[in-house]
Amino acid sequence: MSDYLLEMHNITKDFNGVKAIDGIHLRVRQGECVGLCGENGAGKSTLMKVLSAVYPYGTWSGEILWEGKELKARNIRETEEAGIVIIHQELMMVPHLTVAENIFLGAELRTKAGFIDYDRMNAEAEKLMARLKMTDINVALPVYNYSGGKQQLVEIAKALNKNAKLLILDEPTSALTTSETRTLLNLIKEFKAHGMACVYISHKLEEVAEIADTVTVIRDGTHIGTQPMAELDTNKIITMMVGREMKNLFPREAHTIDEVVFEAKVISCWDVTNPERKVVDNVSFEIRKGEILGMAGLVGAGRTELACKLFGCWPGDHEGKVFLDGKEINIREPRDAVKLGICMVPEDRKRHGIIPLMGVGYNITMSVLKRYTSGGFIQSEVELAEIQNQIIRMKVKTAEPLLPIASLSGGNQQKAVVAKMLLPEPKVLILDEPTRGIDVGAKYEIYKLIFELAKQGVAVLMISSEMPEVLGISDRVLVMCEGKLRGNFVNEGLTQEKVLAAAIGQPITEAA
Amino acid sequence: MTLTKKDVRKFLSEYKIVALLIVIVIIWAFFGYLSYDSDLGGSQFLTPRNFSNLLRQMAITGMLAAAMVFVIVAGEIDLSVGSLLGLLGGIAAVMDVTYSLPLWMTIPVVIIIGLFFGLMVGWLTAYLGIPSFIVTLGGQLAFRGMVLGLTGGITIAPVHEPLKFIGQGYLPELAGDAGGVLLFLVLVFLALRTRMNRQKHNLTVPTMPAEVGRLLFAGVIILGFVLTLNDYQGVPVPVLFLLIILAVFTVIGNKTTFGRHIYAVGSNMEATRLSGVNVAYVKMMVFALMGLMCAFAGLTTTARLAAGTPSAGFGNELDAIASCFIGGTSMRGGVGSVSGALVGAVIMASLDNGMSMQGIDTFWQQIVKGVILVAAVYMDIVSSGNQRN
Numbered sequence: 001m002s003d004y005l006l007e008m009h010n011i012t013k014d015f016n017g018v019k020a021i022d023g024i025h026l027r028v029r030q031g032e033c034v035g036l037c038g039e040n041g042a043g044k045s046t047l048m049k050v051l052s053a054v055y056p057y058g059t060w061s062g063e064i065l066w067e068g069k070e071l072k073a074r075n076i077r078e079t080e081e082a083g084i085v086i087i088h089q090e091l092m093m094v095p096h097l098t099v100a101e102n103i104f105l106g107a108e109l110r111t112k113a114g115f116i117d118y119d120r121m122n123a124e125a126e127k128l129m130a131r132l133k134m135t136d137i138n139v140a141l142p143v144y145n146y147s148g149g150k151q152q153l154v155e156i157a158k159a160l161n162k163n164a165k166l167l168i169l170d171e172p173t174s175a176l177t178t179s180e181t182r183t184l185l186n187l188i189k190e191f192k193a194h195g196m197a198c199v200y201i202s203h204k205l206e207e208v209a210e211i212a213d214t215v216t217v218i219r220d221g222t223h224i225g226t227q228p229m230a231e232l233d234t235n236k237i238i239t240m241m242v243g244r245e246m247k248n249l250f251p252r253e254a255h256t257i258d259e260v261v262f263e264a265k266v267i268s269c270w271d272v273t274n275p276e277r278k279v280v281d282n283v284s285f286e287i288r289k290g291e292i293l294g295m296a297g298l299v300g301a302g303r304t305e306l307a308c309k310l311f312g313c314w315p316g317d318h319e320g321k322v323f324l325d326g327k328e329i330n331i332r333e334p335r336d337a338v339k340l341g342i343c344m345v346p347e348d349r350k351r352h353g354i355i356p357l358m359g360v361g362y363n364i365t366m367s368v369l370k371r372y373t374s375g376g377f378i379q380s381e382v383e384l385a386e387i388q389n390q391i392i393r394m395k396v397k398t399a400e401p402l403l404p405i406a407s408l409s410g411g412n413q414q415k416a417v418v419a420k421m422l423l424p425e426p427k428v429l430i431l432d433e434p435t436r437g438i439d440v441g442a443k444y445e446i447y448k449l450i451f452e453l454a455k456q457g458v459a460v461l462m463i464s465s466e467m468p469e470v471l472g473i474s475d476r477v478l479v480m481c482e483g484k485l486r487g488n489f490v491n492e493g494l495t496q497e498k499v500l501a502a503a504i505g506q507p508i509t510e511a512a
Numbered sequence: 513m514t515l516t517k518k519d520v521r522k523f524l525s526e527y528k529i530v531a532l533l534i535v536i537v538i539i540w541a542f543f544g545y546l547s548y549d550s551d552l553g554g555s556q557f558l559t560p561r562n563f564s565n566l567l568r569q570m571a572i573t574g575m576l577a578a579a580m581v582f583v584i585v586a587g588e589i590d591l592s593v594g595s596l597l598g599l600l601g602g603i604a605a606v607m608d609v610t611y612s613l614p615l616w617m618t619i620p621v622v623i624i625i626g627l628f629f630g631l632m633v634g635w636l637t638a639y640l641g642i643p644s645f646i647v648t649l650g651g652q653l654a655f656r657g658m659v660l661g662l663t664g665g666i667t668i669a670p671v672h673e674p675l676k677f678i679g680q681g682y683l684p685e686l687a688g689d690a691g692g693v694l695l696f697l698v699l700v701f702l703a704l705r706t707r708m709n710r711q712k713h714n715l716t717v718p719t720m721p722a723e724v725g726r727l728l729f730a731g732v733i734i735l736g737f738v739l740t741l742n743d744y745q746g747v748p749v750p751v752l753f754l755l756i757i758l759a760v761f762t763v764i765g766n767k768t769t770f771g772r773h774i775y776a777v778g779s780n781m782e783a784t785r786l787s788g789v790n791v792a793y794v795k796m797m798v799f800a801l802m803g804l805m806c807a808f809a810g811l812t813t814t815a816r817l818a819a820g821t822p823s824a825g826f827g828n829e830l831d832a833i834a835s836c837f838i839g840g841t842s843m844r845g846g847v848g849s850v851s852g853a854l855v856g857a858v859i860m861a862s863l864d865n866g867m868s869m870q871g872i873d874t875f876w877q878q879i880v881k882g883v884i885l886v887a888a889v890y891m892d893i894v895s896s897g898n899q900r901n
Contacts (some may be wrong), residue, residue, distance in 0.1 A: 313786060338788030352786050357779040357846040366776060366787040369769045377767045381706070385713040420787060 004065070005030045005197050006084075006166055011050055011062035020046045021221040023062075028166060031195045033188065035212030035229070037205070037237055039439035043221040044201050048168055052086045053079045083165030087172060089437075091151050095144035100125035102143050103158045128157040132187060147300070149180025156187070167191070167198040173207060174437055177299040178500075185211055203439070205234040217241055242440055250472030251444065253451040257475060258289035260326075261459050262342070262428045267320030269305045275317060279305045281483035283320075287428065287459045292450060294474030294491070295463040297503050302483040303463045304347050307430050311344040312337045324427070338367055343426035345418055347433045347463070349410065353417040359402030360416050361387035368423045390419045395445055411442025418446065422453075429453060431462045435469065447473060467496045481505040528840045528892075532855045536862065543866030557866055560743040564751075567741075568816075570861035571750035572597075572809045576832035577839075577853040578754075578761045579805035582798045584836050587778040587845030588637060588644035590799065592651030593806050593832060597825035598659045600626050600810030605668040605820020608675050615674045623807045629655070630803015634796030644799075652829070660822050669819035679815025682746035691747070692738035696731050703727055750812045754854070757805070761850040774798060778845030834881070835860055838888040859884070 008026040012019060021043035028034050038044050050060050053073035064071045066082055073079045093102050100121045101108075109124070111117045125139040132153050143151060152172055159167055169188075173181045188198060188211055202208055208215060208229075215232055217224040217240040224240050269280035280302045287293045297303050308314040310322060312331035322329055324340055331337045337344070346352035355363050365372065365383055372383040387401050394415040398408055405413055414434065421429065431450070435443045450460055450473060464470050470477055471494060479487035479502035487502035540558065547557040556562065576593050583590045600622050607618045633651055637644040683691070703723060710717050718726075741747045765771040773794045776784040785791045809828070814820050839856030841848030863884065867877045 311786070333790070334786050335788040335790055344786065346783075346786055351780075352782050355776045355780045355783050355787075355846075358776060362772065362776075366772075366784065366789065369772055373769060377763070378769065378772070379709070380767075381709040381713045381715060384715055388715075424788070 003029060005032075005067060006051075007063075007065040008047075008051065009063040009065070011047065011060060011064075013046055013050055013055060013060040019221055021050075021218070024218060024221075024223045025226065026051075026199070026216055027226075028197045028199060030165075030197055031192050032213045033192055033198045033200055033211050035208035035215040036199055036201045036218070037208060037215060037241055038218040038224075039241055039441060042218050042241075042439075044218065045170065046221075047218070048086060048170060048199070048201070051079070052076055052084060052168070080162050080164075083163060084168070085159040085162050085164035085166070086168040087152075087155050087159060087170065089171040089174060091148065091155060093143045093151050093154065096142050098140050098142055099129075099137060099146070099154055100139040102154060103128065103139075103161055105158075107161075124161070125157070128160055131160065132157055133183075147177075147180070149176040149183070152176060152180070152184065153187075156184075165197065167196060168201070169198060170201045171203065171437065172200075173202065173204060179298075181207070203437070205237050208237070209234050219243055238440060249440075249444070249447075249468070251448050251451060252472075253455060255290050255292075255451065255454040257291045258457065260286045261289045261324065262287045263323040264306075264310060265321040265323070267306060267309055267322075268318065269302070269309050269314050270317040272316040279316075279483050280309065280318075283480070283483075283485045285478055285485065285488070287461055289427075289459055290454050290457045292454050292460045292462060292473055292475045294470040294477045295461060295480065296465075296467065296470045296477055296499050297480035299465060301480040301503065303480050304432055305483075306480070307344060307432050307461070307463060310337070311342065311430060338424050338426075341424065341427040342430070343367075343421040343424055343428070344430040345414075345421050345432060345434055347436070349414060349417060349436075354405045354413050356406035357404055359400075360391070360396060360398050360405045360408060360412075361401040363405045363416050364390050364419045364423065367420050371423075390423070394419045394449070409439075411438035411445075414438050414442065415445065418449065426458060428459045428461065431460065433464060434462065435464070435466070467499060470499065471496065479503050529849075529852060529855060531891075532839065532852065532859070536855065536858055539859065539862045539866065543862070543869065546866070547869055557869060560740050562865065562869070564741055564744045564748060566858075566861055566865045567751045567754075568748045569865060570857045571748070571754045572812055572816075573828065573831045573835055573860065574754045574854050574857040575757060575805050575809040575812070576828060577835040577857045578757050578850050579798075579802040580829075580832045581836050581839075581841055581848045581850050581853040582761075582765070582774050583644075583802055584833070584841050584843075585778045585845055585848045586774050586795055586798045587781065588795065588798070589833070590633070590644065590648045590802050591829050592633065592648040592655055593802060593809075594825040594828035594830075595652045595655035595659065596626070596629055596803065596806040597810045597813060597828055598821075598823070599629075599655045599662070600807050601814040601824045602659045602662045602668070602810075602820045602822070604675070604811050604814045605671060606662060608671045608814075609668045609820070612672070615672075618675065619811065622811055623804065626803040626805075626807025626810070627800055628803070630800040630806070631796060633803070634799030637799065638792040638795035656826075659824070663820060663822045665822050667819050667821045671814060671818050671820075675811075675815050676818050677815070678749055679812045680818070681749040683749065683752060685742045685746050688738050688742050688747045691752075692734045696734055699730055700727055750816070753808065753812070757808070758850060758854055765850055770794065770797065775846055778847075780846075831857075831860060834885045837892075838885060840892055843889075856888075859888075 004027045006026070006028040008024065011024045012022050014020060024043070024047055026034065026036070026047065036044055049055050051064065053075055056074040057072040071082060073082065094105065097105070103125050104121050109117045109120045122139050129135065129137050129139060134150070134153055137146065137150060143154065146154070172184060176184065185207060188200070191198065200208060200212055212229045214226060214228055215237060216226040217237060219241060263286045265284050267280055267283045268278060271277040271279050283306055295303050305314060309318045309320070310331070312333050322331065324342070329340055331340070331342070355366065361384065364387055369378065372379050372386065384401065391398065391401055396412050396415045396419070398412060405416055408416070418434070434446055450462065453460055462473060471491065474491050477487070477489045477491055477494060477499060478485060479499055481503055482505060486505060487499065489498065543557040544555040548555045576597070580590060580593070603625060604618055604622050607613045607621065633644070633647055636642050636647045707717050707723065738747065765774070773784065773789050776789065777791050777794050781791055810825070813824050817824070835856035836848060836853045837843070837856070838859055839849070839852030839854070841853060860881065863881055864877060867880065
């Protein structure tokens, strides 16, 4: 018998003749963590869907050996019974059910009379929480009370409850704070020590480098290589992922910074559900023409809320003054902002960015549709011509300009959303986590674009939770912590440590 | 060549309207066969007279369905249109019969009241945030109550000739012919203009034979339509209105920013708002259009019955909503077309008409229509591959 827990051989899966993955191998030993890397659309998710039998046995070719025997699962239930549990990128929690109810969803413990045995369920759930060192969670409270990071851990508790032998984590940290990520990574290390195997899928290569023993890289559906992590570093992984060497992740370009164009003075915002709580607390800042202003901070520091307030879409109470070109402006709705030349690319692309059923092109022109009308009617040809220009300019990869945007990859969707917010020719562009969940190539395009805009004199405010990105792009960095502005640094010799210290609220010596 | 299931599915989802037209042909062939009577010299269903009747019957549902598409595409629903239609028809009857007011006063007043109520429903939904299901359910009750109060629960008759013409009149033969020719010329003009514009912007254009073939096909349909109706008494006035509404609404849906915004709002309201679109205004205006169409449908109903009745329009909202769904409008918003909804209305009217002609009991008619609605939406789900499993 082989010493592998899982062996996937020569897996090929096609959709209508298009091969999504072609001849992929993946092997996992007991107690081993395999990092699975690849750009968006490389076929990672497809491979995991084959493994978890979302695509049942027979719809793909190749062979899966599980504990030495061939696995022919027809549905997720069968793979879960075998001990393969997948934790998806998007959390699959039912917000209004309690933590315990979520953990036992579909496998509720029952009393002899057939009713749900809440006492036993809560007790079991608490035991699981103790194993995860999450003693501060009340398992009888609805899940929505807890942050994304905590929910992620509840998701893992659910997997433990299913006696998982192999845990598949698909981008588990994309919505987590730094400390939550820390907890998760430590937990995985501990599981490994107890013999659990895992497949870790992430764009965050530092995390992969930290916990993976072996790394498998796929590109365009084909197997590029599998190597022990000891022989690799993040740069080598990137090279394998993109097929060429990325010398410079951040294509810095010189640009001149001019006079102040936008000023926010003592902005405060209050929470929607809890109007007593201040989420943005007396924040003032200014931004200059052609300046790239990075905004760092932990998730929940109030950065998105601040951006929403500036763009006119914060639903809760708010106050503060905003000046554009020295004149005070009053923005009540996003359309006021767009008219004045302040545009925002929102953080949550799916919910706030794309109009899923509409064509890519129509998404792009949504903000300035009036421009293509004459006598009240849309001049389709003029509009289409502009759409083609934008698609070429932004390098949006789409088979047809009017293909529904939902069918594109995340990176291409993001490029379209950015294009939509550039067409109004903004003076101030707010980018909220512009590169979240998109692949290295698309990231690079977006960075290039940011510098191009700065050269043209646009003031760019970029909110990002990725420290290297903030430091690699910005001219100046603002740091927020618990709603307050805690740092305003010129990006010269600025270190991650310094930014992080401000972000977690450690006392700092004021710089700049 | 063998047709796989996948090919059929792809065809159906791309040419939804073709699939619906095939359904109509099947229904007509079926009733045509059932109503065949050698003594009377042919099928009683497939006659110019019945064709004319069928179109007149569907005109009212069609008017409502045309605006209902936009309401549903915008992600809302309107359950109040039947009652509002009754109220507006009742107002028309009272003005015409009780006060003998001229038509040029009655029509604008009814239209203004229709727009007012539409705007009110829209404002309550879009600006106050009350779900449209609730607002219009309340409207259904309230408007029906107003009709009963207005008419005192009795039929108000008879209306004067000019009003009757709106619902019962026919276009003179010559006017029908001229209209057909005009429509064809407009189509040719638009095709040529689009072609030139596309070439100007370096976009691909269909080949000339394909273009000519398409136009000829449209010409034959128009010709057949006008000749068939002229063979009976001419194009019915309400059908003419419906065709104009179809044209106007299709242009609104495809060629105006308002139309584009309706689809965007229904697909993702938040993203549309963040793109700088005034989403509340779009939603309110969609309901205003619905109110306008209720006014037209109310006038037509009163004219057709030559009377205002307290039960006018009862249940019409359901026919209109069903027509939209049969015509491929998505429950979840963002997808749907006016032409599809009107084809849906033709299907509903054909079933009504054909079954009545066969002397089938009304209770059976309702059962069949209910089954057809569910089956049609299931077909739509299968063809778009949106099954849950």
